[in-house]
Amino acid sequence: MKSLKQIWAALLLLLLGAGSVPAYAALAIIVHPSNNMAGITAEETANIYLAKVGVFSNGQRAVPVDQTENSPARKRFYSAVIKKDDSALKVYWSKLLFTGKAQPPDEIGDDAAVKKWVATNPDAIGYVDGKFVDSSVKVLLIIP
Amino acid sequence: MRKRILGLLCLGLAWHALPAAAAGGLEGVSVSGFLTAGATYGDKQLLPDTKAVSQDGTIENTPGFTADSRLGLQISAKVNPDISVTGQLLAKAREDNSNVKADWAFVSYRVNDPISIRAGKIKFPTFLISDYYEVGYAYPWIRPPQEVYSSNPITTLNGVDMLARFRLGDMSLLVQPYYGVSRGAQALVPQEAVTAPTAFGGLGLPAGTIVYTDFTADALHGINLSLSSDIFTIRAGSLRTKVNAPGFGVFQDTAKFSSVGATMDWHNVVLYSEAFKREIEGLANVAFPNQKGSYATLGYRIGKWLPHFTTARIADNDNPTTGFHGIPLEQTSKTLGLRYEVSSGAALKFEAQKVTPEDGTRGLLIAPPSGTAAKDPGSNVMIYGISLDVVF
Numbered sequence: 001m002k003s004l005k006q007i008w009a010a011l012l013l014l015l016l017g018a019g020s021v022p023a024y025a026a027l028a029i030i031v032h033p034s035n036n037m038a039g040i041t042a043e044e045t046a047n048i049y050l051a052k053v054g055v056f057s058n059g060q061r062a063v064p065v066d067q068t069e070n071s072p073a074r075k076r077f078y079s080a081v082i083k084k085d086d087s088a089l090k091v092y093w094s095k096l097l098f099t100g101k102a103q104p105p106d107e108i109g110d111d112a113a114v115k116k117w118v119a120t121n122p123d124a125i126g127y128v129d130g131k132f133v134d135s136s137v138k139v140l141l142i143i144p
Numbered sequence: 145m146r147k148r149i150l151g152l153l154c155l156g157l158a159w160h161a162l163p164a165a166a167a168g169g170l171e172g173v174s175v176s177g178f179l180t181a182g183a184t185y186g187d188k189q190l191l192p193d194t195k196a197v198s199q200d201g202t203i204e205n206t207p208g209f210t211a212d213s214r215l216g217l218q219i220s221a222k223v224n225p226d227i228s229v230t231g232q233l234l235a236k237a238r239e240d241n242s243n244v245k246a247d248w249a250f251v252s253y254r255v256n257d258p259i260s261i262r263a264g265k266i267k268f269p270t271f272l273i274s275d276y277y278e279v280g281y282a283y284p285w286i287r288p289p290q291e292v293y294s295s296n297p298i299t300t301l302n303g304v305d306m307l308a309r310f311r312l313g314d315m316s317l318l319v320q321p322y323y324g325v326s327r328g329a330q331a332l333v334p335q336e337a338v339t340a341p342t343a344f345g346g347l348g349l350p351a352g353t354i355v356y357t358d359f360t361a362d363a364l365h366g367i368n369l370s371l372s373s374d375i376f377t378i379r380a381g382s383l384r385t386k387v388n389a390p391g392f393g394v395f396q397d398t399a400k401f402s403s404v405g406a407t408m409d410w411h412n413v414v415l416y417s418e419a420f421k422r423e424i425e426g427l428a429n430v431a432f433p434n435q436k437g438s439y440a441t442l443g444y445r446i447g448k449w450l451p452h453f454t455t456a457r458i459a460d461n462d463n464p465t466t467g468f469h470g471i472p473l474e475q476t477s478k479t480l481g482l483r484y485e486v487s488s489g490a491a492l493k494f495e496a497q498k499v500t501p502e503d504g505t506r507g508l509l510i511a512p513p514s515g516t517a518a519k520d521p522g523s524n525v526m527i528y529g530i531s532l533d534v535v536f
Contacts, residue, residue, distance in 0.1 A: 100262065
């Protein structure tokens with residue numbers, strides 16, 4: 001009886017989730033709840049992360065933060081949103097960093113650390129695995 | 145006792161704080177650096193009494209591990225979201241006593257999103273990669289083409305610059321004016337001036353002697369305009385200054401540079417090209433004649449490998465034919481290079497360069513003094529190089 005219930009539940013999940021549940025968890029671009037942006041494009045996000053702009057399109061200062069190197073969310077974010085490989089990115093930042101023009105985003109930690117950081121910093125923007133999202137942060141974009 | 149405990153506690157704290165700060169762990173403080181370890185070899189001994197092949201002595205007719213080697217360390221601290229302080233120390237193996245100098249030391253103030261103002265010691269962009277010339281990892285060659293990059297011995301200024309960045313659709317325009325003075329710069333005295341008899345205004349030293357002279361530059365001002373997209377950067381710049389070299393009686397002589405350049409990284413094609421003109425008035429022209437130069441580099445990325453080819457030239461830029469004036473250096477060179485990404489943040493480079501002095505001059509190479517023999521080293525000189533470039 002119990003097992004039948006489980007099967008039904010699984011079927012229901014499958015139906016509900018069909019097409020929307022990806023093979024791996026979605027990535028969420030998050031900001032502080034006070035940020036009045038309704039959404040953000042991947043392109044604008046990339047411009048902020050590459051220090052091409054220092055503000056959101058609403059004029060508010062944007063301070064991007066990174067997860068630590070080798071975190072799955074970071075790998076996913078850089079391949080899906082930034083679209084530069086590691087070496088190209090290192091060359092890109094070398095030119096800006098060592099000429100005092102810009103600094104790469106600070107590394108804050110894992111998903112939980114980034115969520116906590118964004119929840120407490122009004123200008124912050126970060127990315128976390130979708131399952132870490134809660135009401136302490138605002139989601140501007142989902143990368144499926 | 146309490147004092148001692150307190151002292152120990154402080155020491156303990158410092159002990160723990162230092163590595164944390166060094167790892168960028170201290171909030172607002174970041175430490176980063178770059179390193180180049182390189183060896184070069186010139187295939188010909190050009191003068192009987194010296195192994196030096198290039199007139200700046202960095203390339204010798206003996207394998208040397210010092211010529212291109214250097215280490216840079218940068219510390220940046222955020223005072224608040226709008227103000228930061230940055231210092232960059234540079235140690236070059238080339239300099240005998242391996243002295244460490246501050247290459248950059250400035251305060252940056254962000255006026256608003258597109259505009260920042262920096263004050264202090266700043267490397268200014270005479271050319272495309274002038275301000276990151278020491279960061280080998282950031283460009284394909286071992287040495288940026290010397291036919292262009294050796295032409296301005298002034299690389300830093302004490303003063304201010306402004307970085308104004310504007311978005312133009314998918315592109316970004318950088319407008320960077322700068323103003324300041326240069327103190328403590330050293331310039332290579334050309335071989336003609338070194339070897340020419342004292343009666344003719346030269347130093348009368350043996351051929352192959354390498355002499356640097358101290359000089360200063362006043363009212364150094366210029367502008368750098370750079371338009372870039374994800375694929376390309378196009379830039380133009382000009383600068384003007386008044387130079388003084390007390391050792392040579394040079395006082396307030398006007399020096400002017402203008403340059404254009406472009407770089408592209410599209411699919412697997414990598415392209416760099418620049419051209420410049422230098423005009424120097426007065427007595428300073430004897431040591432720094434009017435020159436022009438250019439280069440073009442084409443590369444094609446194949447996975448982790450980037451083979452590239454460069455052709456470069458330095459030539460006479462219509463020097464005056466009367467009065468005091470120097471002899472322009474003329475040479476062409478062709479360079480075959482290969483860059484290999486060892487890992488993210490580390491690249492290994494190999495180069496073979498064929499240098500051909502032209503028009504009866506010795507180009508950027510060392511040669512016997514004028515009058516006694518042809519200045520032309522006679523034929524091509526091959527320069528081989530290998531380097532490892534790292535950023536951390």
